[in-house]
Amino acid sequence: MISLTMALIHISIADSNTYVIHEVYVFNLNGEITDLTYEELQNALQLAESTPNSALLIILETPGGELDAALNIVSSIENSKIPVIGFVYPTAHMRGLRARLSLCLLP
Numbered sequence: 001m002i003s004l005t006m007a008l009i010h011i012s013i014a015d016s017n018t019y020v021i022h023e024v025y026v027f028n029l030n031g032e033i034t035d036l037t038y039e040e041l042q043n044a045l046q047l048a049e050s051t052p053n054s055a056l057l058i059i060l061e062t063p064g065g066e067l068d069a070a071l072n073i074v075s076s077i078e079n080s081k082i083p084v085i086g087f088v089y090p091t092a093h094m095r096g097l098r099a100r101l102s103l104c105l106l107p
Contacts (some may be wrong), residue, residue, distance in 0.1 A: 033065030
């Protein structure tokens with residue numbers, strides 16, 4: 001499910017750049033990670049990237065799933081043109097961890 005949340009958020013980045021976010025799109029990644037999950041995330045990223053001054057919040061609650069799909073999700077997050085913010089529920093496991101780590105390690 002993709003929903004739009006209106007917000008004004010200031011995100012400071014280490015190199016002194018500042019982003020002003022006016023719209024935050026929320027993507028709920030619940031359940032097992034599959035190719036469909038990857039496609040849904042791609043759609044959410046495209047929608048958020050088409051909106052000026054936006055970010056994507058991924059709420060991640062997954063036990064894991066298909067490795068290829070998880071790696072594709074990581075790649076999408078790493079190549080995103082907008083800030084991607086991750087919130088992880090404690091029940092996320094194994095392959096979900098790869099996606100979690102990509103959210104934590106992005107510059």
